[in-house]
Amino acid sequence: MTVPVFYSISDDFTKYAAVSLNSLVKHASSDTDYTVYFLSQDLSDEHIKDLSDLGNENVHVKFFHIDDKLVKPIQNRKENFLRADFFTMSIFYRLFIPELFTQYDKAIYIDSDTVVNDDIAKLYNVELGDNLFGACTDSSIQFVPKMVKYIKDVLALDPKKYINSGMLVMNAKQFRDNLFIDHFMELLETYHFDCIAPDQDYLNEMGEGNILHLDPRWDAMPNENTEPIKNPGLIHYNLFFKPWHFKGVQYEDYFWQSAKETKFYDELKAELDNYTDEQRAADRQKLNHMLLKEDKTEKDPNNWAKVKEREAVKL
Numbered sequence: 001m002t003v004p005v006f007y008s009i010s011d012d013f014t015k016y017a018a019v020s021l022n023s024l025v026k027h028a029s030s031d032t033d034y035t036v037y038f039l040s041q042d043l044s045d046e047h048i049k050d051l052s053d054l055g056n057e058n059v060h061v062k063f064f065h066i067d068d069k070l071v072k073p074i075q076n077r078k079e080n081f082l083r084a085d086f087f088t089m090s091i092f093y094r095l096f097i098p099e100l101f102t103q104y105d106k107a108i109y110i111d112s113d114t115v116v117n118d119d120i121a122k123l124y125n126v127e128l129g130d131n132l133f134g135a136c137t138d139s140s141i142q143f144v145p146k147m148v149k150y151i152k153d154v155l156a157l158d159p160k161k162y163i164n165s166g167m168l169v170m171n172a173k174q175f176r177d178n179l180f181i182d183h184f185m186e187l188l189e190t191y192h193f194d195c196i197a198p199d200q201d202y203l204n205e206m207g208e209g210n211i212l213h214l215d216p217r218w219d220a221m222p223n224e225n226t227e228p229i230k231n232p233g234l235i236h237y238n239l240f241f242k243p244w245h246f247k248g249v250q251y252e253d254y255f256w257q258s259a260k261e262t263k264f265y266d267e268l269k270a271e272l273d274n275y276t277d278e279q280r281a282a283d284r285q286k287l288n289h290m291l292l293k294e295d296k297t298e299k300d301p302n303n304w305a306k307v308k309e310r311e312a313v314k315l
Contacts, residue, residue, distance in 0.1 A: 003032060003124045004107045008039040008066075008093035014047040015264035016244070017112035021051060023258040024116040025059045032121045034059045037101075039093040041066050050263065064100070066093055091199045094168065095184060098175035105173040111166035111236060115254045118233035123218055128171045132178070132315065133203070134212040136219035138164035140238045143225040146291040150196055154297045156305035157204055163211055165200040166236045167219045178315040180206065191307060194297050196290055205304055208314040222250035240283040244268050245275045 005024065009017045021036060028034055036059060038051060048063055055061035094109045101107065108124055110116075126134055137160060141147040151159040175181075184202060187193070195201040204211075220232035222241055228250050235251045237243060243252040259265050297303050307313060 001033065003034045003121045004101065004104050005034060005036045005120055005124075006039060006094065006097050006107060006109045007036070007112050008091070008109075009043070009112050010040065011042045011044055011047055013112050014043070014050060015262075015267060016242075018050060018054060018262045018264055019255060019259045019268070020110070020112055020114045020116065021054045021061070022262050023254075024120055025054055025056060026258070026261075027116055027119050028059050029119050029121055030058060032058065032119075034120070035062060036060070037062050037064050039064050039066055039097075054262070066096075094165065095199060095202070096181065098170060098172035099181050101172070102176070105171075107170045107172050109168040109170060110234065111238075113237040113242060114166065115235045115237075115251075115258055116233075117231075117235060117254055120234075123167075123169055123214075123233065126169055126212070126214065128169060128174075128212055130171075130174065130210070131212040132171055132174050132180075132207045132210040134169035134214045135163035135165065135167060135203075136214050136216050138162050138200075138221075138238075139216060139219075139226070140164070140221040140223055143223070144287070144291070146294050147196070150291070150294040150297070154294065154300075154303050154305055155201060155205065156308055157208065161211070161213065162204055163200075163207075163213070164219055164221070164236070164238065165197075165203050166238060167234055168203075169212075169214070174210075180315060183315060187313060191302050193302070193304060193307075194293060194300060196293055196297075201304070205308075205313050206315050210315065220251060222252075224250070240286055244271050245283065246280060247272070 007017055017038070024036065040063065043063060052061050097107055097109060106124065106128065108120060128134055142159065148159045151157050151162050183206065193201065217229050217231060217233045220229045220235045221238045232251065235254050237249065237255065241249050243249045243255040259268050304313065
């Protein structure tokens with residue numbers, strides 16, 4: 001058995017992905033075979049080597065170039081902006097994994113701003129049944145009233161069941177059998193839903209009723225409102241409070257522990273040291289900026305809630 005794990009990155013995210021990959025390799029069982037794929041459109045040869053060097057005899061690191069044609073319908077339009085201030089195609093790559101890798105009936109996807117703190121095979125071995133995927137409730141938004149309102153009123157979903165897409169155990173066979181990509185493209189091109197979290201909103205909407213909610217230790221996110229999870233299996237530095245930009249971030253020790261074992265440690269420390277208070281203040285404002293969409297999208301006649309009154313969007 002091979003445990004397939006996927007990341008999607010742009011070249012400038014390599015150093016953070018290296019910290020995540022290093023932690024994954026460190027906690028991988030020597031009795032299990034793993035293949036880690038990096039999906040990208042712009043990885044440099046140097047960064048391909050940097051990531052390859054972190055593999056070992058049972059963790060094989062591979063690379064897959066995402067073809068422009070594949071993602072052509074997903075354009076650089078306002079509704080696809082991540083965090084309201086920039087567009088990156090890489091957030092959508094995860095949706096194509098089941099179609100691109102038909103040799104797998106099951107796969108794990110994780111974001112690059114993560115640290116793995118347990119054997120990822122344990123996550124892979126979760127029994128999904130007929131569910132489309134397994135994921136964890138998005139704990140980072142439960143204390144953000146505007147986001148909770150957006151999930152209730154714009155998405156017409158239960159905020160307690162709204163999952164974070166930074167860690168997915170994908171039932172790839174179910175994705176293919178249910179023609180997920182065809183339905184996704186149809187919704188995308190018909191409605192251009194103006195989303196706060198584009199790929200995540202589509203997964204929540206299309207998977208509604210077919211999502212297995214996993215133990216929160218597999219997507220532990222820094223949160224100023226809650227105590228840290230005692231034994232996090234995977235830490236996800238979601239939203240803006242990255243340990244390479246802020247000091248005192250919950251779970252930051254796990255990041256720096258792994259970073260020290262990579263060639264990027266000095267570069268990451270310098271990034272933290274050189275990040276200015278003005279930049280940190282701007283990052284704090286980005287969340288508010290992101291949430292400005294809520295008022296506008298609530299009135300949109302083609303928002304998720306209104307479209308769901310007229311037709312089914314879930315698979």
